[in-house]
Amino acid sequence: MTRRAGEVAVEELTREEAAEELARLAKEIAHHDKLYHQEDAPEISDAAYDALRRRNDAIEARFPELVRKDSPTHRVGAAPAGAFAKVRHTVPMLSLGNAFDEEDVGEFFARVRRFLGFAADAKFEVVAEPKIDGLSVSIRYEKGRLVQAATRGDGTTGEDITNNIRTLDDVPTHLRGKPPEVLVARGEVYMRRDDFLKLNERQAAANGKVFANPRNAAAGSLRQLDPKITAARPLRFFCYAWGEVTQPLGKTYWDCLKRFRALGFRVNPLAKLCDSLEDALAVYRDVEGQRATLPYDIDGVVYKVNRLDLQERLGFVSRAPRWAIAHKFPAEQAQTRLKAIDIQVGRTGALTPVARLEPVTVGGVVVSNATLHNEDEIARKDVRIGDTVIVQRAGDVIPQIVGAVKEKRPKGARPYRFPKTCPCHLETPVLREPGEAVSRCSGELACPFQQVEKLIHFVSRDAFDIEGFGSKHIEEFWKDGLVESPADIFDLGKRESEIAEREGWGTVSAGKLVRAIEARRRIPLDRFIYALGIRQVGQATAKLLARHYGDLRTWHDAMAAASAERAKKPELRKPQEVGEAYAELCNISGIGTSMADDIGAFFGEKHNVSLLKRLEKEVEVEPAAAPRTTDSPIAGKTVVFTGTLERMTRNEAKARAEALGAKVAGSVSRKTDYVIVGADAGSKARKAAELGVATLSEDDWLKIAGAA
Numbered sequence: 001m002t003r004r005a006g007e008v009a010v011e012e013l014t015r016e017e018a019a020e021e022l023a024r025l026a027k028e029i030a031h032h033d034k035l036y037h038q039e040d041a042p043e044i045s046d047a048a049y050d051a052l053r054r055r056n057d058a059i060e061a062r063f064p065e066l067v068r069k070d071s072p073t074h075r076v077g078a079a080p081a082g083a084f085a086k087v088r089h090t091v092p093m094l095s096l097g098n099a100f101d102e103e104d105v106g107e108f109f110a111r112v113r114r115f116l117g118f119a120a121d122a123k124f125e126v127v128a129e130p131k132i133d134g135l136s137v138s139i140r141y142e143k144g145r146l147v148q149a150a151t152r153g154d155g156t157t158g159e160d161i162t163n164n165i166r167t168l169d170d171v172p173t174h175l176r177g178k179p180p181e182v183l184v185a186r187g188e189v190y191m192r193r194d195d196f197l198k199l200n201e202r203q204a205a206a207n208g209k210v211f212a213n214p215r216n217a218a219a220g221s222l223r224q225l226d227p228k229i230t231a232a233r234p235l236r237f238f239c240y241a242w243g244e245v246t247q248p249l250g251k252t253y254w255d256c257l258k259r260f261r262a263l264g265f266r267v268n269p270l271a272k273l274c275d276s277l278e279d280a281l282a283v284y285r286d287v288e289g290q291r292a293t294l295p296y297d298i299d300g301v302v303y304k305v306n307r308l309d310l311q312e313r314l315g316f317v318s319r320a321p322r323w324a325i326a327h328k329f330p331a332e333q334a335q336t337r338l339k340a341i342d343i344q345v346g347r348t349g350a351l352t353p354v355a356r357l358e359p360v361t362v363g364g365v366v367v368s369n370a371t372l373h374n375e376d377e378i379a380r381k382d383v384r385i386g387d388t389v390i391v392q393r394a395g396d397v398i399p400q401i402v403g404a405v406k407e408k409r410p411k412g413a414r415p416y417r418f419p420k421t422c423p424c425h426l427e428t429p430v431l432r433e434p435g436e437a438v439s440r441c442s443g444e445l446a447c448p449f450q451q452v453e454k455l456i457h458f459v460s461r462d463a464f465d466i467e468g469f470g471s472k473h474i475e476e477f478w479k480d481g482l483v484e485s486p487a488d489i490f491d492l493g494k495r496e497s498e499i500a501e502r503e504g505w506g507t508v509s510a511g512k513l514v515r516a517i518e519a520r521r522r523i524p525l526d527r528f529i530y531a532l533g534i535r536q537v538g539q540a541t542a543k544l545l546a547r548h549y550g551d552l553r554t555w556h557d558a559m560a561a562a563s564a565e566r567a568k569k570p571e572l573r574k575p576q577e578v579g580e581a582y583a584e585l586c587n588i589s590g591i592g593t594s595m596a597d598d599i600g601a602f603f604g605e606k607h608n609v610s611l612l613k614r615l616e617k618e619v620e621v622e623p624a625a626a627p628r629t630t631d632s633p634i635a636g637k638t639v640v641f642t643g644t645l646e647r648m649t650r651n652e653a654k655a656r657a658e659a660l661g662a663k664v665a666g667s668v669s670r671k672t673d674y675v676i677v678g679a680d681a682g683s684k685a686r687k688a689a690e691l692g693v694a695t696l697s698e699d700d701w702l703k704i705a706g707a708a
Helices: 015-037 046-062 102-116 193-205 214-222 227-231 253-263 277-293 308-314 375-381 448-459 471-479 492-500 507-518 525-531 539-549 552-568 580-587 593-604 606-618 650-659 683-691 698-705
Strands: 086-088 126-132 135-142 145-151 157-159 182-190 236-245 272-274 298-305 324-328 333-345 350-362 365-371 388-392 400-404 439-441 522-524 620-622 638-642 663-665 674-677 694-697
Touching: 015 046, 015 539, 102 277, 102 298, 102 308, 102 324, 102 650, 126 253, 126 277, 135 214, 135 236, 145 157, 182 214, 182 253, 193 214, 214 227, 236 253, 253 308, 272 277, 277 298, 298 308, 333 400, 333 448, 350 388, 350 439, 365 400, 375 400, 448 471, 492 507, 522 525, 525 539, 525 552, 525 620, 539 552, 552 580, 552 593, 552 606, 580 593, 593 606, 638 650, 638 683, 650 663, 650 698, 674 683, 674 698, 683 694, 694 698
Parallel strands: 522 620, 638 663, 638 674, 674 694
Antiparallel strands: 086 157, 126 272, 126 298, 135 145, 135 182, 182 236, 298 324, 333 350, 333 388, 350 365, 388 400
């Protein structure tokens, strides 16, 4: 059975599977963002959505080089709907990272300390406040007067809801006291539960739309084209943040909440100032205990570092601040029966067990399949066919089996035996390398599952992106002998009439497919490399290779040379001892010996080289484009940090460099532009001197970074 990346645990994904999964998640999350933020009609529960985001974040954390341009971590919400005028936020409205248990929160506190260079036991204050389940809005005041309001939208551009927001009693049209010249106040519009029930009663009596929950009702009410409808709805507002502001609101977040009250805003009365992890978790437990009796819906507690100067130093990573995190309430669990365990085979031959379940609703989503990860996981949890099992969606987009309900185990249920041969018709042996959790089919290119998966990958959106040639068609064409290798795809134009006669096709659809194939005879180098399906080479790695080598011929020759060098000296571990081409490949930031060996193995296989030569005759591969730069003096430069920095931590320095457009590398080579040398610098500083690479002191670096 074919292995699907979506049903593989994050820790077991290969790089190419991770890239495939990130592409799928980007598309699926964008779909749900649109439903949630534009149409106020979500299809899945908050827990299920959080699971999607968490899986995406986990994959990006494991494979940072695979982060996509359309990654959900680069955006928030959805693009504004066409019915409202667009408003560009002067300061982006970002989202929050999530914590799902106390261990995650502890890691947040530790991460803040590490980034700031604090001692492991150093205390710092945080403010804990309930996370309201409503609609985020941004309200602009000039000289104390409300002049504009907008939804979050995609975080950069929202919808103009100025006339509607004026109808809310909780939102002051004129601020009290002495407000800043410009203040963009931010917070959450919500609806109380009792008001929600009354609204639905009125809607039902009038044969109008009945809302699924208070959040949908609030969003639908606020995004009415007629402000009179909004005015008739019982909407409320809690203020908890700000965007553009011409004067500081205070030195701490707690001070800012007090200032918001003084200006006339409502802030959540359950917010608490905490001076330790233990205090913050105590607030979480207290709020969780009150959750059912609160008049409004909440889905967690938000922790924010209190001091604003520390917030500024911590800054942001991707779409979220480093200084805040949302501690979400637990997702739901359910029990159902495990009917069977199927094995799926992926493009790299990895075998993944998938549980087939009696359908059950978990957190508002019907679940019939769940990942079992690998052979060890099945044994550890001791789940058996026929067992009643506990299923949850927290922590992974694919539902997971928590464990078996042993007291409900049927008599005669036997431990599951992992297959020793591939489920393909060849029944090739399954191998498991020492120290690895994944078992793989040894059939390689002979395995039909792997052949089909490689073809599906080749035509996928981020590879050749051949429209209308989905996995179902690939499997049918492969089965009938029309396509056996990627190069065969470009011969299908000669068989257009034959395709037209196939069931479900016809002249029009066959013509569309041929035109879609012909449109992809010109492709950028990075997409071409990614499409080859080399193990561990995802999108980001393909881009690294393309930028480094520039064009197809240079890359091809360099990889062939590196492969030949490695084949001659397989026992050597130091790249420079293997050969010049191999060492150059290993020294590219983000590519180590493991990945270089997999690339070398690909080029060491005669069948692959033959395939590559056939493809090169069929398509035109565009050279890599030069990277875009900014006005920063280190934009586009490769920098390496070594030694101990005294005025900021290494992580903070790297984050600052990347924000200025630099590329941070872990080792020094002839491609390095600058080495920033701190105290007690070692081999990297010596290497820079040997190669004649420019070095900067910490003071020099701080001047460039604008932090001197």
